[in-house]
Amino acid sequence: MSKDTETTDTSGSYVEKGQEFNRDTNYIEDRILDDPDAQWPVEPGRYRLIAARACPWANRTVIVRRLLGLEDVISLGMPGPTHDQRSWTFDLDPGGVDPVLGIERLQQAFFKRYPDYPRGITVPAIVDVPSGVVVTNDFAQITEDFSTQWTAYHRDGAPNLWPEESRDEMESLMRMIYTEINNGVYRSGFAGSQEAYEKAFDRLFTALDTVEERLATRRYLMGESITEADVRLFTTLARFDPVYYGHFKANRTALRDFPNLWGYARDLYQTPGFGDTIDFRQIKDHYYIVHKDVNPTGIVPVGPDLSGWLSPHCREELGGSPFGDGTAPGPVAAGEEVPFESTAAAWVK
Template sequence: MADGTYVEQEFVRDTNYIADRILADPDPSKAPGGDAPVGAQEWPVEPGRYRLAVARACPWANRAIIVRRLLGLEDVISMGVAGPTHDADSWTFDKDPDGVDPVLGIPRLKDAYEARWPGYPRGITVPAMVDVPTGAVVTNDFPSITEDLSTQWRPYHREGAPDLWPAEHLEEMAEVNRRVYTEVNNGVYRCGFAGTQQAYDEAYDRLFTALDWLEERLADRRYLVGDHLTEADVRLFTTLARFDAAYHGHFKCNRSKLTEMPVLWAYARDLWTTPGFGDTTDVVDIKRHYYEVHRDINPTGVVPQGPELMGWLEPHGREALGGSPFGDGTPPGPPPEGERVPVAHNPTLGEDGMVRTR
């Protein structure tokens, strides 16, 4: 969802999320049900207690899907997948039988928000962590969700899981993440929802200035920070994976396609073919979401058939830059059968749900 307001016709994202945290060592004075207000409560890490509600169409949710898979938390935190479209009211679980999430027993994600905060006044967003015993949303603060998966759930990571928040690179990663978020992740939305020509022109210039910076930064290094994958790469990937399919045309980010930015295109292909990235990407859901939901931008709701996806499997040559995706660790195995993206939605996948090799 593109929840936000306009300031002088510039789109400004609403970032006032439910900021509760799920922590390995929560403060008892901030326990749920105590005196701490919603947004400041701390919940305990507890395998099997929480369900991650996502939609594969959403880049912010896709970020959480990738991190959960890279860390091997599938058996520790279950995942409910909403459909790609929604109305002004809520994301819905229309992919499930009878349109009801089989664990939470609800048809709309809004029901989990209302269970926690009756009359919840803000947008119903994904990703969201839901407390299964009560059916109430815990948090929808997407930056904290993925950071906590990496840092608070470490005892439950799979053997060989990557360190996506390496201590020696935290300061540099924070700077990179800040620029990628403001100028790229959110920058495409600032272009797409600009209310005037001036607002659009300024957003467009900011976006491509940042993409040019990334082209230069990644020309001689395989990953954004350090020698292996970090969350910085996850955060950039989800925007790049949607760029040609949605942002270039739908959001008018059309100076260049991703395929016309040689360094970023090779970098994106490198990530796509890394387990956890391309195999979590549902291009049909992505296109349906943007083109069907945003009727103010695309009044007809017509969804484009392209772009062709097999180019994502072309050799990228990024290995020559050194480094390796998992450092001293190992890649995750095939995704659980019930969580695999349909091959019809991503033809780069094989029957095991993994990206094919040429």
């Protein structure tokens, strides 16, 4: 395809004009396993998670890493919120170089392993520090493996994000959330025709209405405590009003106008491990500056008012406890704090 017949999103996916958005889901599927004979064995200090705060898929991995207490065994590198067509860059670090990997662009880790790597350079990605090569960028598998393969290094009181008794139901729900909501906002925002947009719009809000109804009688998606399903939905909800409602034309109903979803999102935002990973400024900068096809001027909106994220949610009336029999994570690791001006608290008068 030529550049006059296509547009691209930040994952390297393509949108043909007149067609609907299709995400490229061909990721590097290698896994880090709790097996000393594996190609990539679990080993504290060996791997570095590269996860831009702006990206919802990367944001998931930062949340799960924090909830499980893996900060001391898997280091975190954070590219800036904007990038060019080549790669995410470490422009927030001194000299524009990741201090552990010694590279300026995530692309270098991909090319070191695959010199002719043909797909998008995406986050999250895990890099093998000794060799400097990318191990995987399969975002869904990364968080599952944090829960199931790194158990020996979970903190005391870490929540069970993959409860065996409800796993089948949870996986079915997460498939719907991914196809209809996580990816649904992109399908709306990158639609190549009016017809494709309206179809995507209807699918997205049908799914949001379904989840709104589900949350009327339960505090979290699977019941009384947080699971992986909540992590996967939350990162889209956190970006909905600041970005997707306007930028992606998902404007039938704002998140703040869904009674249950809005209360649920605030409940999670105010829970350690969730809101303390959200950088609203980086989120807005990323979408409004990078997506030139959608926002040619690159102007970043000042609003919306974010103070409502800290208002009482009253979801505790439904019972349950966020961490079940576990406990909340401790303070955010030094150097990983979200700047105050990028938080909801900065909007409180």
